[in-house]
């Protein structure tokens with residue numbers, strides 16, 4: 001089976017290539033085949049003739065999306081539509097990576113797949129647009145919603161905290177946004193299991209457990225044995241970033257548990273593993 005991965009140089013895309021290559025012929029494409037250039041992307045993928053497309057390419061800068069709203073909808077919406085059109089033409093399944101930010105964060109317990117989306121920022125709105133295009137165009141789709149990714153090949157919260165800990169004496173991190181941090185290697189392995197089932201649909205896949213970004217930062221510093229730093233709790237209002245974030249966007253791996261079982265480690269174990277090998 002030939003698997004095509006968009007966003008292949010990104011944080012998740014690069015780990016998917018690593019994990020899937022043991023079982024499949026994997027071909028990665030990235031910015032050189034811009035998903036917003038409809039004719040080019042369709043022609044390229046038609047020539048490759050994959051049996052499955054995994055679409056990870058996206059404009060992932062959440063605050064950037066507020067400033068460049070047209071670009072956010074162009075890449076995450078129209079770009080995803082273009083990928084969906086090829087998948088429809090080739091009559092092959094499409095697996096799309098979506099986000100916890102499609103939810104508004106008003107729920108007090110983990111979101112399941114059938115909960116109603118209501119994004120509070122442009123990134124979430126544009127990613128939801130991508131979901132809608134796929135659901136309307138592709139008969140055999142997987143939509144995998146995940147959250148708070150950390151992995152070797154990308155800008156992520158873990159690396160940012162470790163860098164800041166080297167440069168500054170005080171770190172201010174928010175306590176009022178709760179989610180489930182997720183290691184890209186764990187996610188890639190779980191995606192591999194899901195693909196093999198051929199059981200399409202919407203899945204939530206995150207590492208298990210939940211925490212605020214403050215609790216996450218505390219664990220990062222603890223596991224890295226960094227003690228000479230002051231970690232200060234603050235609120236999202238104090239931080240005042242361009243994009244509003246959901247207060248509570250924990251995803252329950254509900255569909256996964258109901259079908260093949262939830263193999264995801266706790267976020268603490270995943271983080272320990274990541275820090276140990278990177």
Ligand SMILES: NC(=O)c1ccc[n+]([C@@H]2O[C@H](COP(=O)([O-])OP(=O)(O)OC[C@H]3O[C@@H](n4cnc5c(N)ncnc54)[C@H](OP(=O)(O)O)[C@@H]3O)[C@@H](O)[C@H]2O)c1
Pocket residue numbers: 006007008009010011012013029030031032033034035036055056057058059060075079097098099100127146147148149150153154155
């Ligand atoms: N990161 C998270 O915490 C998180 C959480 C939930 C869901 N997700 C979703 O998970 C997926 C992977 O996220 P990630 O953090 O691995 O993303 P990433 O590291 O930003 O990788 C995305 C890749 O897509 C490329 N790309 C951007 N615009 C493109 C275009 N027009 N045509 C082709 N390629 C393009 C990027 O290139 P450049 O880097 O050169 O722009 C990058 O290599 C995304 O769909 C994201 O929405 C991420």
